[in-house]
Amino acid sequence: MRDLLSELPGVRASEPIGDGAVVLRGYASARAGELLRAVDRIREVAPFRHLTTPGGHVMSVAMTNCGSLGWVSDRRGYRYQRTDPLTGESWPSMPAVLRSTATEAAEAAGYAGFVSDACLINHYEPGARLSLHQDRNERDMSAPIVSVSLGLPAVFLFGGLRRNDRPKRIRLDHGDIVVWGGATRLAFHGVEPLDEGDHPLTGRCRINLTFRKAG
Numbered sequence: 001m002r003d004l005l006s007e008l009p010g011v012r013a014s015e016p017i018g019d020g021a022v023v024l025r026g027y028a029s030a031r032a033g034e035l036l037r038a039v040d041r042i043r044e045v046a047p048f049r050h051l052t053t054p055g056g057h058v059m060s061v062a063m064t065n066c067g068s069l070g071w072v073s074d075r076r077g078y079r080y081q082r083t084d085p086l087t088g089e090s091w092p093s094m095p096a097v098l099r100s101t102a103t104e105a106a107e108a109a110g111y112a113g114f115v116s117d118a119c120l121i122n123h124y125e126p127g128a129r130l131s132l133h134q135d136r137n138e139r140d141m142s143a144p145i146v147s148v149s150l151g152l153p154a155v156f157l158f159g160g161l162r163r164n165d166r167p168k169r170i171r172l173d174h175g176d177i178v179v180w181g182g183a184t185r186l187a188f189h190g191v192e193p194l195d196e197g198d199h200p201l202t203g204r205c206r207i208n209l210t211f212r213k214a215g
């Protein structure tokens with residue numbers, strides 16, 4: 001059967017990876033430059049930083065946020081908050097190009113009416129990784145998560161509802177978007193250590209934008 005999503009500009013294919021979860025290949029390619037310029041403006045106000053986990057480990061991925069809520073971690077736990085702990089100021093507002101990319105990708109994946117109030121921005125350098133975890137700090141688990149990959153490729157690990165379920169390994173390239181929700185909303189997932197590389201738009205790094213409805 002012909003893939004209707006592939007008829008949209010920039011989108012090559014949609015690839016189901018679980019119940020309620022899909023990879024939209026190349027969906028963000030056409031606006032990648034615009035998304036990255038927006039990230040450059042955000043990081044001037046709310047710089048990338050390496051957060052500490054409640055267990056006392058410093059994360060290899062550097063993070064920042066935009067939108068009315070931002071995800072943070074420290075010795076006291078994981079949570080969303082309205083202000084950046086580094087500056088005490090509100091997080092930068094979510095640029096329209098980010099907001100609309102998230103809403104359109106969610107709709108293409110079957111989740112109409114997704115309005116994100118929190119965008120976590122992850123910065124990976126070669127060697128950085130994210131160990132298997134669930135995203136469970138959001139209030140409304142009926143909303144999906146939209147995850148945009150930019151720059152260097154990564155291997156995304158997508159497991160099941162139990163930590164010990166063997167994860168699928170999914171390569172995510174520049175411009176790919178993962179949308180997931182429904183039955184897999186609480187699936188364990190992570191990112192393998194990033195390989196060395198040099199990307200024409202980002203250099204030696206991968207940027208991931210993860211949109212949630214947190215509040």
Ligand code: MD6
Nearest residue numbers: 122130135145147191208210
């Ligand atoms: C990343 N992503 O791809 C890390 N979480 O850099 C996540 O942790 C994530 O991609 C929930 C849904 C999609 C994701």
Ligand code: FE
Nearest residue numbers: 133134135189
């Ligand atoms: Fe996650």
